[in-house]
Amino acid sequence: MTPIANARILNRSLIIIALVFTTLAGFGQQAATRIDNIFYYPDSNAISDSYMKSQCRLDIYYPKNVKNFATIVWFHGGGITGGRREIPAALMDKGVAVIGVGYRLSPKAKAPAYIEDAAAAVAWAFKQIAQYGGSDKLIFVSGHSAGGYLGTMITLDKQYLAKYKIDANSIAGLIPFSGQAITHFTVRQEMGIKDIQPTIDKYAPLFHVRADAPPMLLITGDRELELLGRYEENAYLNRMMKLAGHKLTRLYELQGFDHGGMAVPAFPLLLKEVEVLEKGILK
Numbered sequence: 001m002t003p004i005a006n007a008r009i010l011n012r013s014l015i016i017i018a019l020v021f022t023t024l025a026g027f028g029q030q031a032a033t034r035i036d037n038i039f040y041y042p043d044s045n046a047i048s049d050s051y052m053k054s055q056c057r058l059d060i061y062y063p064k065n066v067k068n069f070a071t072i073v074w075f076h077g078g079g080i081t082g083g084r085r086e087i088p089a090a091l092m093d094k095g096v097a098v099i100g101v102g103y104r105l106s107p108k109a110k111a112p113a114y115i116e117d118a119a120a121a122v123a124w125a126f127k128q129i130a131q132y133g134g135s136d137k138l139i140f141v142s143g144h145s146a147g148g149y150l151g152t153m154i155t156l157d158k159q160y161l162a163k164y165k166i167d168a169n170s171i172a173g174l175i176p177f178s179g180q181a182i183t184h185f186t187v188r189q190e191m192g193i194k195d196i197q198p199t200i201d202k203y204a205p206l207f208h209v210r211a212d213a214p215p216m217l218l219i220t221g222d223r224e225l226e227l228l229g230r231y232e233e234n235a236y237l238n239r240m241m242k243l244a245g246h247k248l249t250r251l252y253e254l255q256g257f258d259h260g261g262m263a264v265p266a267f268p269l270l271l272k273e274v275e276v277l278e279k280g281i282l283k
Contacts, residue, residue, distance in 0.1 A: 031064045032093060040101075040124040042164075055104045056117050058124065061087045062097035062132050070138035070172070070278050071097040072270070073125050075147030077177075080106050080114055080186040083146070090267035096274060097134050099125055103150070111187045111203055112160075118150040119160035126166050137281055140173045140274050144263050145227075146186070148179020149205070152237075155216075156208035171214045173277045177266045178220050178230050178259055181206050181237035185228070195228065206237055211245030217273045218251045221262030230259065 036059040041047060063069055072091060076083040085102035092098065103117035126136050141151040151174060154160045158168040183204040185195045193199055200206050218238055223231035234251055241249040252269060254262045 032061055033064050034059065034061045034087070038124075040121045042120075051108055052104060055102050056120065057085065057102050058121055059085060059087055059100045060097060060132065061092060061100075062134065063095055066095065067133050068135040068138070069095060069097055069133060070140060070274050071099060071125055071129050071134045072140045072142055072274065073099045073101060073122050073151070075101050075103070075118060075121075075141075075143030075150045077143070077145030077147050078105070080146045080149075080184060088263075088267065090264075091271070094271055096271070097129065097132065101147075106186050106190060110190050111184075115150060115153050115160060115203070116163075119154045119163065122154060122171070123161060123164035123166055126170065127164075136170075138172050138278055139170070140175065140277070141171055142175045142177065142270055143179070144177040145179065145259065146184065148176030149184050150179075152176050152179050152181070152205040153203070153208075156205050156210065156213055157202070158208075169212060169214055172281060173215045173217070173273060174213075175217045175219065175270045175273050177263055177270075178226065179205070179218075179234070180230065181233035198229075206233075206240060209237070209240045209244045209246070213241070213246055213249075215248040215277055216241065216246070216250070217269070218249065219262070219266045219269060220251070220253055221257040221259050222255050223253060225256075225258035226262075227259040 037057050039053065039056060040058050041056055047053060074088060076086050082105065085100040087098045087100040101121040103114045122141060125139050129136055141155055143151045155168050155171055155174045161168045183199040183201050187203045188199055218234045220226055220231045220234050231253055238249050238251040254265050257265060
């Protein structure tokens, strides 16, 4: 059997195992509460920008009668030009909190505004989750496509969270779905650079590889079906993180799934990763 065939079997096995885990996790579900439309910047009275006030909001969905639960901060996709905050149904009733984040979009906002928004939302989670019953030691960052990019940027480039006196290394785990590892194509468009012109600058997660980053599970769709070179970007990030000395970076390629469809099998992998890392942190 060829290495490619073995890889396909491994990917399918991982998906099946993760789906079984998700089904089992549904038993004994806890009741949950949802609060929507929370402005996540620290001082709303000091902000007069109406667009910022409308976009920079989050929804939180969290289990009731549970203490010290894990939280997944979820950034929606849409190329940084569209989409809206969401709490994916696949993450509900799984014993974890989910924070769906809205952020400013291009062309109304330019880089690094939306990256700063992502950092402010994660900072909100660190500072506020305890009042809902969660643990600030169990904040996980995830998102699809543009959302994966934003989460990866604020995890690897520590300056964004440092503004809120939060060490990005406090993030319990980063699990982006098909996030860009080079400079995002919308950021490049703002600079007049074409989609197919790869760029790695300060707005690229690859620019900020480092050995001491939190655990990272990179998930993409099939390299032949993905958007542009999304698998290859993540493969390069995976390799460079390892060369930088980071020992907790892994890459999953979900064979047979395109850019949009890969989220379906990726959600169970996200939940399993949260479970595994949570056990390691709490033991």
